[in-house]
Amino acid sequence: MSGALPSVHEARQLHRLRALRVQRARESCARAAAAVEQAWQAVLERQRAIAQSQQALDTLAQAVVSTLAPILPRWSGMVTAQRELLADRVERDEDALISDEHALEEAQEKSQQARAELTRALAREDAAQGLTRSARRARAQVIDRRVELEVEEQVRQPGARCS
Numbered sequence: 001m002s003g004a005l006p007s008v009h010e011a012r013q014l015h016r017l018r019a020l021r022v023q024r025a026r027e028s029c030a031r032a033a034a035a036v037e038q039a040w041q042a043v044l045e046r047q048r049a050i051a052q053s054q055q056a057l058d059t060l061a062q063a064v065v066s067t068l069a070p071i072l073p074r075w076s077g078m079v080t081a082q083r084e085l086l087a088d089r090v091e092r093d094e095d096a097l098i099s100d101e102h103a104l105e106e107a108q109e110k111s112q113q114a115r116a117e118l119t120r121a122l123a124r125e126d127a128a129q130g131l132t133r134s135a136r137r138a139r140a141q142v143i144d145r146r147v148e149l150e151v152e153e154q155v156r157q158p159g160a161r162c163s
Contacts, residue, residue, distance in 0.1 A: 006135055008135045022118070022121045053090045
């Protein structure tokens with residue numbers, strides 16, 4: 001940047017633009033956090049479904065050796081079909097869990113990127129705010145210097161009165 005400061009108006013405009021970018025970055029962070037939460041809930045739900053299917057498989061296995069044992073010869077085909085159905089459901093849910101976990105990782109990565117962008121936007125906003133303060137101070141110094149020069153000029157002129 002050159003040594004010249006922008007005008008106070010230009011510095012304020014820049015600060016407003018940076019503040020808007022911070023606002024957008026915060027909104028992006030909120031959306032990313034919501035996506036992470038949604039992905040996390042999907043993983044938990046999938047884990048519950050797997051646990052329920054595993055429990056149903058265990059219950060069926062226990063029933064085969066206890067309650068279903070007397071009628072197993074007649075219903076063995078049905079029991080086998082049910083076991084295969086439950087095993088297939090567990091396998092599909094485990095595959096889906098892997099996909100859900102990948103989606104969660106992607107959502108977490110996007111959330112991290114959004115937080116990093118928010119950090120950069122906040123730094124830019126702080127810099128713009130500092131530039132605005134510097135421009136105001138420079139403007140005030142110019143005004144003070146102008147007033148001092150006017151006073152000195154009035155003092156040098158013979159017959160001039162100070163009011």
